[in-house]
Amino acid sequence: MSFDPFISSSLSRRWEDHPSSRTTYRLSRGPLSSSRWPATRLEPLQRWEQSDLSQASIVNAELLELRAQEREQLVGLNNRFASYIEKVRHLEQQNRVLLLQLEGLRRRQSQPSRVQQLYLQEVRGLREQLHQEAQNKARMEAQKEKLREAHAQLHERWEEEAQRRSRAEAEVQRLREEAGQVALCSCDAKASVVSLAQELAFLKQVFAEEQEGLRVQLQVASLSVELDTSRPDLSAALREIRAQYESLAGRNMQTAEAWFRGKVASVVELADKQEEAVRLVREETAEYRRLLQSRSAEVEALRNVIDSLNAQLGELEETQNTEVTKYQ
Template structure:
């Protein structure tokens, strides 16, 4: 408040002794607008029209106080007061000069900032134009990526259908394999049954062979017994004949030779009949036993022959079943190997596709993120541009 009062007093004294100071007018011309200001003295500032020049030129003209009229009366002011008044006026002019210089410097800084902001605005407009062009182009890239993704999905579906078909073929092969395994189990069961029957036939053949050996031994013993009986019979006949001859000789010697010829013939005939009966009965018994044994031997031989034929048939059957079983095993191993090869091949074909799908999804997500970042940058640049335009409009209003 005190400074304002002193300034007013100084101004009134200045006006009392030196009159009204010459008004000045400062004009500032810029491309698109012009700023002018009026004050004491004369000030002129011109700015070049080319952007990038900080300040074109400053021209300042100080008009001196054209006339100073001092009253002639010595009773109004003395020389010391005039000197002090002159010093005050000099200080006032110095302050005014400093203030004007500071204002000119500030205005030059504003002009430079406006030029810098205009250049930055042009750069932002160029970047915004580039971003608009980029924003128009990504639609094609998006279509290309979508087409690529569709192609990959179609390829994945095709691989999936092939996998399903291969899986169906594998299921069919597994069904056929199950049927072959069931058939193999059935044939193995039959083989075991055949081997069991073969073992029974072998046991029967062994028993028949044992019986045959026993019968052969029995036939041998019977033949030996028949031979022994024949030998005993012959010895008995020889003894009887010897006894008859000795008795005949004794009778002839001791008796007066009665007629014993007929008696001896009768005895001899009786012994011969008895021997013939014994021989016939023995031969009949032997023939009967031999016939029975022969029939048993023939039956056992036929049974052994049949058993041998059955064994041979079972052996051929077992060999055939063994060959079929081996063939089925080979077929099963081949089918299992084919199934494993198909699984490995499809797994190898699916692995790069499964690895490619996350990469493409990641690349698509990266592209979307990049597009979002471009859009955010574009929006930020638009916001900066609008803020700069508002600031430039505010500066224009201030300048005008």
């Protein structure tokens, strides 16, 4: 057991504050003498002493009980103090263990382990890969944007070529119609030439018949002149008539030939013009056909390029979606 000054001082104060103890102390300071007290007062005094002794015994019993309680309290306090000491020792031991563990953790942090190095190396590799993938994504986005611009330009060019092709087809159709009209005109001109040739042959035949008739008449007249030599005035008149007729026939022949040559020249000129127009139409048609074929080839090439660009765009979008899904 250990000494507790607080408990002792409290017990001493309780003992001094008790009234019976002070009374007993005062009574015990001097002996009782019968000479000092009269006989008439001895009995009450004895009774009072007996009551005071009984109170003192009660107080002593209380003191004993109080001391027993104090002893029990001291034992409990000592036990609690011993348990506190054990707890403190246990906590100190745990503190030392924790300090050792903390020191070990500090050493581990100052010297990273192989697993941590591998982890950091893997993290750096993944970060580099992520950076590369981000760069690839940016490059693919730029390439995708360029392909979209090229696709838009090619689509505009394709629309322009389609419009040109439509205009060329319309021009070819117009030229075909004009060629048909020129062919009809050429056929009409050829028919006119044939009819004029037939008319010229008919006129030549009529003129030959008339000339033959006049020649027969002249021969008959010359025979009659030879038979009748006595009539010189008649032969002169016949010669004059013959000369007039020949001049008239010559003029008619010249007029008919001039008219025929004029008609033939006009028909030939018209035919030449029609042939030149037909040739020009054919050449222009061939040129438009060649241009149409070249435009068709360009349109087909542009369509193939657009299809390839659409395929590349699809592949880029699929690759980008795959990469985005992989990083999610």
